[in-house]
Amino acid sequence: MLDDWVRHHTGQPADFGGALARAGQVSAAHVARFRAAPYFARRPPKSLDRDAFVGFAPDGLSVADGAATLTEMTAVAVAAARYHFPAVAHEFLVTGGGRHNPALMDALARLLAVPVRPVEAVGWDGDALEAQAFAYLAIRTVRGLPLSLPGTTGAPHPVRGGRLFETG
DSSP: OOHHHHHHHHSSSGGGGGGHHSOOOOOOHHHHHHHHHHHHHSSOOOOOOOOTTTOOOOSSSSSSHHHHHHHHHHHHHHHHGGGGGSOSSEEEOOOOGGGGGGHHHHHHHHHHOOEEGGGGGGGGOOOTTHHHHHHHHHHHTTOOSSSSSSHOOSSSOOOOOOOOOOOO
């Protein structure tokens, strides 16, 4: 949601270095409404997609305040997930572009109250990890194996996905 907000309001693909979020103020009202979304109370298995929180955009805020609010909402979503873990997490490793955003990393550390580090801290390549995950899913698709399982996403049965396209 943060990247979409920044792209829409500035034309930039992300809040690089957390500059916008650090210049803004968090809207407690927007965060509270987001935190109350039914998704967070549902027990796993569950999944969502990019449209799951349509309607929670911090409309009416300045660009910086919206970025600060969405950064906080992102950290709140991660913090809410830990209540469903089978054991207490003593550390969080962050991958994706968010690991380069000090505002997000600070918000995560504050809300999680445990060390929060980029995946490079344990020798993983944070720029390749997502691509590797999608390659794994692509191989499962080619082999006709399911991508979603009842125990992980709550799907009613194992579900295959993806489409193969030939180019040339």
